[in-house]
Amino acid sequence: MAMRLHDTITRGLREVEPLEPGHVRMYTCGPTVYARSHIGNFRTFLFEDILRRWLDRRFPRVTHVMNLTDVEDKIIRNALADGHDLKTETAPWIRAFFEDLETLNVRRAHHYPRATEYIDEMVAIIERLDAAGVTYRSDGSVYYRIAAFPRYGRLAGISAEGLLAGAGGRVDADEYDKEDARDFALWKAAAAEEIGWDTSLGRGRPGWHIECSAMSMALLGESFDIHCGGVDNIFPHHENEIAQSEAATGKPFVRLWCHSAHLRIEGEKMAKSLGNFATLGDLVATGVRPSAVRYLLTAAAHYRKTVNYSDDSLHAATESVDRLADFNRRVRSQQPSPGEGDAEADDRIARTRTEFEAAMDDDLNLPEAMGAVFTLIRALNRDLDSAPLTTVTHRRLVELLDEVDDVLGVLALVERERAGPSLSREEQTLLEARQAARATRDWGRSDRLRDELAGRGIVVEDTEAGQRWHRC
Numbered sequence: 122m123a124m125r126l127h128d129t130i131t132r133g134l135r136e137v138e139p140l141e142p143g144h145v146r147m148y149t150c151g152p153t154v155y156a157r158s159h160i161g162n163f164r165t166f167l168f169e170d171i172l173r174r175w176l177d178r179r180f181p182r183v184t185h186v187m188n189l190t191d192v193e194d195k196i197i198r199n200a201l202a203d204g205h206d207l208k209t210e211t212a213p214w215i216r217a218f219f220e221d222l223e224t225l226n227v228r229r230a231h232h233y234p235r236a237t238e239y240i241d242e243m244v245a246i247i248e249r250l251d252a253a254g255v256t257y258r259s260d261g262s263v264y265y266r267i268a269a270f271p272r273y274g275r276l277a278g279i280s281a282e283g284l285l286a287g288a289g290g291r292v293d294a295d296e297y298d299k300e301d302a303r304d305f306a307l308w309k310a311a312a313a314e315e316i317g318w319d320t321s322l323g324r325g326r327p328g329w330h331i332e333c334s335a336m337s338m339a340l341l342g343e344s345f346d347i348h349c350g351g352v353d354n355i356f357p358h359h360e361n362e363i364a365q366s367e368a369a370t371g372k373p374f375v376r377l378w379c380h381s382a383h384l385r386i387e388g389e390k391m392a393k394s395l396g397n398f399a400t401l402g403d404l405v406a407t408g409v410r411p412s413a414v415r416y417l418l419t420a421a422a423h424y425r426k427t428v429n430y431s432d433d434s435l436h437a438a439t440e441s442v443d444r445l446a447d448f449n450r451r452v453r454s455q456q457p458s459p460g461e462g463d464a465e466a467d468d469r470i471a472r473t474r475t476e477f478e479a480a481m482d483d484d485l486n487l488p489e490a491m492g493a494v495f496t497l498i499r500a501l502n503r504d505l506d507s508a509p510l511t512t513v514t515h516r517r518l519v520e521l522l523d524e525v526d527d528v529l530g531v532l533a534l535v536e537r538e539r540a541g542p543s544l545s546r547e548e549q550t551l552l553e554a555r556q557a558a559r560a561t562r563d564w565g566r567s568d569r570l571r572d573e574l575a576g577r578g579i580v581v582e583d584t585e586a587g588q589r590w591h592r593c
């Protein structure tokens with residue numbers, strides 16, 4: 122079956138048919154590196170990771186670009202306050218971003234261009250827009266005249282006339298000299314003492330939107346396949362990217378626009394500006410497992426539905442992860458019995474693979490795909506209780522689990538979590554002593570050891586798969 126994705130422009134499912142056969146080119150809007158990204162941002166980045174991983178399975182070649190917005194009003198303000206240049210100001214946040222990607226087992230993009238390294242490309246596009254007659258100048262800044270681009274508003278599904286400045290999106294606060302409230306800055310004039318670049322457009326710095334047009338086209342070509350972001354990027358950011366890119370090149374910019382719904386907390390969008398955000402670091406420090414965060418943000422709901430962050434939803438995600446990981450361990454630690462495949466089990470495994478792939482091909486329906494996997498786990502857990510799998514069935518099952526986790530990406534995280542953070546030798550001895558006490562049914566001693574571990578901030582739980590611990 123062909124892979125289909127929901128396209129924001131046509132508002133329906135469209136087959137992924139790369140412009141260059143066999144090679145998908147994808148651009149995903151990256152973080153603005155003025156602070157640590159919060160897990161709302163990671164809902165979008167993880168949706169993009171799932172998409173990337175599925176494209177990797179479905180196409181011979183994928184080129185994935187994610188930008189880093191390292192020049193922007195907030196960054197400039199912070200840099201001034203800290204007495205830093207831009208590079209020094211953004212370096213720790215860029216490092217933190219890559220740490221978080223690692224913690225969440227995100228597959229690396231092929232390129233992470235930084236806006237500050239593409240100023241020449243941005244200037245070149247603005248010059249082409251000048252030549253096309255869709256710009257005007259005011260007080261040294263260059264603006265895009267939206268009235269000159271009749272298709273404006275197609276992505277957001279609003280007519281150009283109906284647009285109000287700022288409706289639903291992020292608008293630059295310092296755009297006051299515009300002919301029309303809907304117009305946006307391509308280049309913002311900067312005074313000699315301000316952070317800026319001396320270019321043919323005069324001294325200044327780029328507007329936010331032009332960055333993504335320049336970096337995506339420089340690395341992927343003037344027309345490419347997929348462009349993603351969170352729904353709040355649709356307007357004005359992506360709408361403006363289309364207007365700039367298509368007016369400059371005269372070619373269609375992007376084939377398929379994909380947007381993920383927001384992560385919410387207590388009914389509101391998680392956002393820096395609302396102060397209701399949590400970073401991955403905050404959560405991990407309180408004992409939340411990255412595998413559970415990854416599962417919650419990718420598999421608890423379809424990417425076009427909002428996800429709610431709460432103790433309950435996190436708990437449910439943790440349980441799903443453990444059910445999968447325990448089954449995976451159980452299977453891998455089992456010695457299969459020699460023999461041909463078991464027809465019924467083989468059939469179940471084959472059916473699960475078909476269902477998993479069909480759900481993923483159908484607009485990346487990971488929750489449904491995981492539903493098929495959990496149905497299989499329930500059935501095979503029953504089988505495993507009575508007899509080990511045969512060698513052939515066992516191999517097929519392991520292959521399927523590998524394929525599932527190639528997309529889901531949580532099993533490797535669970536292994537990492539179970540291995541660490543490393544325990545002190547003393548803590549390790551206490552845990553082992555407790556395990557030994559349970560093996561000899563010495564419940565009194567086991568409880569005393571549990572209390573002693575709790576006193577050291579280690580919470581122990583007993584599960585079917587044995588004793589499990591985490592730091593609180």
Ligand code: AMP
Pocket residue numbers: 150151152153154160161162163164165166350351352353354381382383384385390391392
């Ligand atoms: P920013 O660093 O603000 O440019 O945002 C990076 C990405 O995070 C963008 O694609 C946003 O659409 C996305 N984003 C921001 N808040 C949320 C949220 N609460 N849920 C999902 N995605 C979000």
Ligand code: ZN
Pocket residue numbers: 149150151333358
């Ligand atoms: Zn962007």
